[in-house]
Amino acid sequence: MAAGLLLAVACAAAAQAQPAGDASPLRFRNEAEEVRFHALTAELRCVMCQNQSLADSNAQIAQDMRREVLALMRQGRTDAEVKRFLVDRYGEFVLYRPEVGARTWLLWFGPGLVLLGGAGLVWHVVRRRAMAPAQDATGPGRRDGDDQGEQEW
Incomplete structure (x- = not known):
């Protein structure tokens, strides 16, 4: 009983220790920024989902990565620099089309x-x-004209 209570308290503390990411939708400054963002996140893979793009994934890490991409874009980094940053952090796996x-x-x-x-x-x-030599129709081990043992009547 005491162990169960201790486990529940530990789980609650761990849940509070890891704050959830900001779930509010991203706000773009203009349409060009939004188009560039969506094109870039479509080329990147979610490191948790593996078969989903960063744009399509609902995983918490994907939300964090999308926010990171937008922040890097707003710092004036090019698409190649954003990709290089993510590759340095997560490895080549993050790219759908690695070099x-x-x-x-x-x-x-x-x-x-x-x-x-x-x-x-x-x-x-x-x-x-x-x-390979074709097998004779008479069967293996028997040759034509091999009539020994047969008698003619």
Whole structure:
């Protein structure tokens, strides 16, 4: 009983220790800023949802990231600088289209390499089977003219 009460108090304290983000909608200075913001957040991935863009995600981290993007835009940073800031903080995963580089070449070219490897394997198997000698219709181990053991009447 005392352990349950202690756990409830600890959970309540933890909930108060992490303030919820500002849930109020973002306010844009003008339409150009809003268009740029939406275009930029559509190119960024939510680090929690993984398959949703930053613009589409309702996760708390996505709300925080959207506010960060808007703040960086208002500081006069370019789209590339905003993306670089988020990549430095969250890694290449935050980009839907990461740059081709030493760390991402497998991401870009891996599927093609797997497809080529599979096609090469299929070609090799088909070629090997086509080159194998065809089995005679009389069955394995028996040759035409091999009439030993048969008597003519």
